[in-house]
Amino acid sequence: MNDPRQYVVIGGGLAGLAAAVWLAQAGKNVTLLERRGRLGGRTHAMKVDVVDDPPDNGQHVIASGYDHLFRYLTSIGTRQYVAFPERATLRWPDGRSATMSTKGFGALRTLSGAHPDASLLERARATVATLRLGWQCLHQPADLPDLTTEQWFNRIGMPAKAREALWDWLALGVAAEPVQQESAKVLADVMATGIRLGIKHRRPATIGYPTTDLDTLFITSALKVFARHGVEVKHRAVARRINIADGRVTGVALADGTTVPADAVVCAVPNSNINGLLDDLPEHAELYAAADKLGYTPIVSTNLYLDRPLGTTAEFEALIGGTGVIDEVFDRQRMTGRPTDQAWLYCLTTSGAYEQIHKTNEEIVAEQLDLLRRYYPAAKEAKVVQGHVVRMPKATFSQVVGTHALRPGQRTSVPTLVLAGDWTATDWSATMESAVQSAAKAVDLLLALPSVR
Ligand SMILES: Cc1cc2nc3c(=O)[nH]c(=O)nc-3n(C[C@H](O)[C@H](O)[C@H](O)COP(=O)(O)OP(=O)(O)OC[C@H]3O[C@@H](n4cnc5c(N)ncnc54)[C@H](O)[C@@H]3O)c2cc1C
Known part of the structure; x- marks a missing residue:
């Protein structure tokens, strides 16, 4: 018999997408609420008109142990877009390098x-x-x-x-x-x-990477699953509060004053957006305090288009001693087979970018180009065709000393309300796997609820 209940997923990042896909494939009525005009959260492609090429909001790597992420990719049919190279490169200034075997x-x-x-x-x-x-x-x-x-x-x-x-x-x-x-x-x-x-x-x-942009990997095919299963996606729907009465979820109040009726909710927003949503939940103060203490760490990603190749020897290279300016260089030509008739694209990543995040785009690109010239002598004369800097001040929750045991589980005291998102408790750090693993746990909790007649 069809389940008449309405399942609402708040947040269209990876956790929310996976939860919505799996609930829909289990035959549930699903509505997905996303406050932005696009899905994907912290994993999405971007358009850079000047070079007519879609890089991502930040290069994402994928560990071979991302079991739940692979399950999601299989569910939407994009598992083939992940590759695991034999080796990567460790690179020092003056072009010295060593091979980092990944298998x-x-x-x-x-x-x-x-x-x-x-x-x-x-x-x-x-x-x-x-x-x-x-x-x-x-x-x-x-x-x-x-x-x-x-x-x-x-x-x-x-x-x-x-x-x-x-x-x-x-x-x-x-x-x-x-x-x-x-x-x-x-x-x-x-x-x-x-x-x-x-x-x-x-x-x-081992460590792998997507061979395509993140929209193709995570979103476009999920939308096809949604269309097939009748999932309603509401963009620019900002959830303000999850309404709970008599120990059951009744709906989700939106910022525009309307309420979306709900019998069960997956709350898949990051720790930075949780405040207010759980006010009706008895343990909300504890959850808000944990979300606040988890804090944030910044990542800066630069999509750097050059007029010539850098001279990389692998799909991704670790720049030893580059911390704070560039940790990793990703060669998108090798990774995706993109054409180079307009420019060569290198994705540069700086994690824990506490100082860099405050610099101007021009300063960041100049500093990074200077570093690249030292690490890749063959590219000393390289010219920037386009430097596209993406600042993510709240890239992930922070994992500094003192944050252990703060991550909440997916279960709450209200059985029809479950939490998801990379910041909830999983056996991975702040990663895509954590986001998708949390969704799997949240969906399992809802699917285990007694059926209604
Ligand atoms: C630059 C960068 C590089 C990274 N590199 C890697 C990597 O190499 N490997 C890896 O595994 N991970 C990486 N990560 C981490 C990974 O991207 C995240 O852990 C993961 O995408 C988080 O997914 P999520 O669904 O939990 O949250 P999000 O992607 O943040 O999704 C949450 C969604 O909820 C929406 N939302 C928030 N509040 C509301 C509201 N009130 N109402 C409705 N919607 C709301 C948001 O708009 C968003 O779409 C990286 C992250 C960044 C930023």
């Missing part, structure tokens, strides 16, 4: 000492420290939540060259915070998840 035994070799100047002794020390680190990820010391990642690295004796060549960069990528303030617990938890999934899938976790 198999090569990856294990990389983990135990990728620095080209590391002596045999330093490599041996790095191997011992890496084993110790792996052990402590699975058997975590009780004080890990009180340590920064740097303090943890020092404690386990990770050699300076191993940190420089790999670990500091990896930790920054995992939590988008510099190792001096990042919580060691975040890296340990993600690595534990990676090890666990590696054992489950019988292959080590």
